[in-house]
Amino acid sequence: MIRDITIGQYYPADSILHKLDPRVKLFATLVYIITIFVAKTALQYAVITLFVFLVIRLSKIPFRFMIKGIKPIMFVIIFAFLMNVFFTRGTPIFSVWRISIAREGLQMALLMAARLILLIIGTSLLTLTSSPIRLTDGLETSFGPLKKIGFPAHELAMMMTIALRFIPTLLEETDKIMKAQQARGADFESGNIFRRAKSLIPLLVPLFIAAFKRADELANAMEARGYRGGEGRTKLNPLIYRRRDYIAYGLVLLFPVLIYAVGRVF
Amino acid sequence: MSIEIKGLSSYYNRGSVYQVQALKDVSLTIEQGEFIGLIGHTGSGKSTLIQHINGLLKPDEGIVSVNGVTIDKDSKNLSQLRKSVGLVFQYPEYQLFEETVFKDIAFGPKNIGVPQEDIERRVRDALDLVDLDYEAYAERSPFDLSGGEKRRVAIAGVLAMEPTILMLDEPTAGLDPKARKDLLTELIRLHQKRNMTLIMISHSMDEISKVAKRIIAMKNGQIVMDKPIDQAFEDVPFLESIGLGIPSISRLFYELRQCGFHFTKNLFSLDEAKAELLRGVKNDS
Numbered sequence: 391m392i393r394d395i396t397i398g399q400y401y402p403a404d405s406i407l408h409k410l411d412p413r414v415k416l417f418a419t420l421v422y423i424i425t426i427f428v429a430k431t432a433l434q435y436a437v438i439t440l441f442v443f444l445v446i447r448l449s450k451i452p453f454r455f456m457i458k459g460i461k462p463i464m465f466v467i468i469f470a471f472l473m474n475v476f477f478t479r480g481t482p483i484f485s486v487w488r489i490s491i492a493r494e495g496l497q498m499a500l501l502m503a504a505r506l507i508l509l510i511i512g513t514s515l516l517t518l519t520s521s522p523i524r525l526t527d528g529l530e531t532s533f534g535p536l537k538k539i540g541f542p543a544h545e546l547a548m549m550m551t552i553a554l555r556f557i558p559t560l561l562e563e564t565d566k567i568m569k570a571q572q573a574r575g576a577d578f579e580s581g582n583i584f585r586r587a588k589s590l591i592p593l594l595v596p597l598f599i600a601a602f603k604r605a606d607e608l609a610n611a612m613e614a615r616g617y618r619g620g621e622g623r624t625k626l627n628p629l630i631y632r633r634r635d636y637i638a639y640g641l642v643l644l645f646p647v648l649i650y651a652v653g654r655v656f
Numbered sequence: 657m658s659i660e661i662k663g664l665s666s667y668y669n670r671g672s673v674y675q676v677q678a679l680k681d682v683s684l685t686i687e688q689g690e691f692i693g694l695i696g697h698t699g700s701g702k703s704t705l706i707q708h709i710n711g712l713l714k715p716d717e718g719i720v721s722v723n724g725v726t727i728d729k730d731s732k733n734l735s736q737l738r739k740s741v742g743l744v745f746q747y748p749e750y751q752l753f754e755e756t757v758f759k760d761i762a763f764g765p766k767n768i769g770v771p772q773e774d775i776e777r778r779v780r781d782a783l784d785l786v787d788l789d790y791e792a793y794a795e796r797s798p799f800d801l802s803g804g805e806k807r808r809v810a811i812a813g814v815l816a817m818e819p820t821i822l823m824l825d826e827p828t829a830g831l832d833p834k835a836r837k838d839l840l841t842e843l844i845r846l847h848q849k850r851n852m853t854l855i856m857i858s859h860s861m862d863e864i865s866k867v868a869k870r871i872i873a874m875k876n877g878q879i880v881m882d883k884p885i886d887q888a889f890e891d892v893p894f895l896e897s898i899g900l901g902i903p904s905i906s907r908l909f910y911e912l913r914q915c916g917f918h919f920t921k922n923l924f925s926l927d928e929a930k931a932e933l934l935r936g937v938k939n940d941s
Contacts, residue, residue, distance in 0.1 A: 563750075569712050570751040573743040574813060575735060575767030592763065595753035599799070 401518045405450040408519045411635040412528025418642040419516045425646045426508055434653050435504050441645070442511055449519050459514045460507060467506050474499035522554040524629075530620075531629055544620025552608070560601065567596050659686040659709060659821065659853070663718035666704055666877075670716065678704040680877040681718070688820065691847050692855045693868030693885070697899035701877040702857045703746075706823045709855070710734075710741035723820070739768045742819030746826050748810035752798040757783075757809050760798050764817040782816035783809075786842055804835035811839075815846075821853040822846070828863060840867055865889070865903040866925075873898060905929045 402408075407415075429435060446456060460467075478495030485491065517525065530547035537543050568578065571592045578589050666679040679701050686692060694702050707713040708720050711727045711734035720727045725737045745751070754760035761779045770778060783790045786808040793801075798809050811827065824843075828836040844867055847854050858864050864871065871888035873881035875898045881888070889895065889906040902910065905926065909919055919932060 566745065567751055569707065570743075570745045570748065571763075572712060573710060573738060573745070574751075574764035575738050575817065576763075577735075577767070592751075592753045596750050600750055 399518060400521050401451050401455060402521075403450040403519075405448060405519070406634065407445065407449040407515070409634070410519075410638055411629055411631055412520045412524045413532050413629065413631075414635045414638045414642070415516050415520055416525075416528050416532055417639070419513055421642050421646060422512050423509065425649050426505055426512070428646070429649055429653065430501075431653055434649050435501075435508070437649060437652050438508060439504075442508060442515075445515060446511075449515060451515075451518055455518070456511055456514065460510055463506075463510060467503055470506060471499045471503045474502055522551060526551045526554070527625070527627075527629055544623070548620070556601075556604070559604075560597070563600055564593065564597060567593055567600075658688055658723070659684070660721040661685070661708070661718070662721075664705075664708060664715050664720060665717035666701075666708065666713060667716050678877050679708075682877070682879055683718075684872070684879065684882070686853060686855070688853055689847075689851045690853055691867060691869045692853075693864035693871045693888075694855055694857045694874070695859070695861070695864060695871060695900055696874035697859075700874040702874055703825055704877075705874070706743060706825060706855060706857065709821070709823060710743050711737050712743070735768060739817060740820045742814040742817055742822045744811050744814050744822070744824040744827055746829060748814075748827075749803065749806035751813075752806060752810055755797060756795050757798050757801075758794040760809060761813045761816045764813055768817060778816045778818065779812075782812035785815050785846060786812045787838060788812070804831055804838075807831060807835070808839070819852070821855070823855040823857075825857045826859065827856065828858065828860070836863070843867055861889070861901050861903040861906075865906070873900065875899075 426438065429438060446453060475491055475495050476489065478492055478498050480492035480494030482490040483493045483496070520528070526547040529550065530543050533541060533543035533546070572578070576589060576592055578586070578593070580586075581589065661682055661684040664679055664682040665677065668674075668676045668678055682701075682705065694706070696702050704713065708715060708727070709722060711720075711722075711731065714727060714729055714731060716729065722737055723740050725734075727734065727737070752760050754763060758779055761782055762775050765775050765778050779794065780790050783793060788805065788808055793805075793809070798806060801809065807827070811824075814822070827843075828839055831839065840863060843854060843856065846852050847867075854867075856864070856868065865885065865888075869885055871881065871883055871885055872879055873888075873895070880898060881894070889902040892902055892906075892910050895902055901907070909929070909932075913919060917936065919936070
């Protein structure tokens with residue numbers, strides 16, 4: 391059910407990837423995304439896939455956990471695939487009645503599907519291996535220099551921390567209210583789309599009320615403990631680069647070079 | 657008509673690293689009209705057990721049979737069952753959502769297909785059962801009520817479905833002493849008036865001993881004690897070993913007995929205790 395969503399989840403394990411500085415992982419993810427969008431040939435994708443497998447092995451996260459993350463967006467991937475297959479013009483290789491499939495379409499479709507899947511696996515590795523606190527810490531320090539031009543780095547990071555922190559709480563609450571309404575005979579599963587949307591009211595109203603109440607209480611609790619924004623605030627566990635982080639930076643920079651080379655040479 | 661549970665096991669997050677077994681081979685029979693006090697410390701499986709009784713959770717192993725309806729792994733369409741089994745969750749006031757008290761209480765009956773002309777009567781009856789005046793409350797917004805009133809409206813929302821079995825998960829938690837007492841009195845009245853089966857979870861042994869006729873204690877997903885109320889609080893060391901206490905009156909007599917006084921009966925009601933104590937004093941003088 392709702393608990394099956396793995397995107398954005400943290401998977402605690404003892405691996406070199408978990409120990410890396412979150413700033414390195416953020417940078418690596420950025421480089422990885424750019425590389426995927428630049429890559430064009432099948433061989434390049436093969437190398438990237440190989441590399442992703444390697445990183446998953448390093449992270450000690452079970453492979454089926456990654457597959458679970460793709461499942462919810464499988465629909466999007468299939469949709470993109472079909473759109474590309476049927477609506478790209480080019481040399482037809484197969485045609486029935488008025489539908490024809492072009493060679494270019496098939497290529498494009500495979501490329502898009504591979505891109506999407508690699509994108510999701512790669513980026514979910516970031517959240518799976520970094521605890522939300524470390525991740526937002528990393529974001530805050532990475533965006534730190536922008537504070538000078540008025541960018542609210544700390545506030546954004548704090549908002550993210552709070553949002554992430556309350557995802558499980560809200561899911562639990564949803565589950566609870568859902569059950570309470572089901573016990574009163576509510577039906578969330580059958581009927582057409584309008585009936586289903588309407589059946590969500592008994593779930594959403596209490597959920598919103600509880601969420602606003604909680605936000606209010608949290609704001610009070612934060613103020614009671616003297617919170618007044620990021621200015622002059624120190625950290626209990628400041629982020630410090632270690633040797634492995636510098637090595638990782640080096641490897642991350644090599645990655646797009648390697649992929650580029652693969653594309654040029656072969 | 658009764659509840660029958662055989663070899664019930666239940667897991668959370670089955671098949672993942674976070675798997676927890678919430679119930680282990682639980683078997684239990686409850687007859688119509690019983691008043692059960694379900695006790696056990698946090699995480700002992702009480703809430704999981706009652707959710708199985710109205711089919712919100714389905715057994716991973718074993719079967720649950722309620723009023724002749726059997727719930728197993730693949731049961732679907734349990735609306736018939738939910739008509740006869742009411743469940744009041746912890747802090748039920750969070751489930752209120754309608755604009756008026758009337759509409760909120762009518763939500764349950766409407767869902768189970770009660771005809772329109774019958775709904776008003778049911779809402780009236782339900783409000784009456786929780787001791788709220790229909791004229792004064794029906795058109796108010798549930799969000800303007802006090803905590804205790806909200807709780808009662810939420811309970812009325814379940815009562816309006818006119819279940820034959822009512823389960824309550826810590827119904828008095830967070831209420832002030834008066835609201836607590838009122839609620840318990842109402843429960844006793846419901847039990848007597850309608851021969852309803854009641855299952856109440858509570859952490860307060862004083863409360864439980866006032867209302868329940870049979871005590872079931874759980875620990876680590878298993879039933880570790882199932883006794884009628886007059887025998888339930890005899891084994892104090894055992895109850896303490898599973899993280900539970902005994903009612904204050906039983907505690908008083910237990911301590912007195914430890915000091916060498918002799919009492920024949922096990923007491924937990926105030927009147928009986930008074931009589932017994934007075935008798936003891938007279939015998940001494």
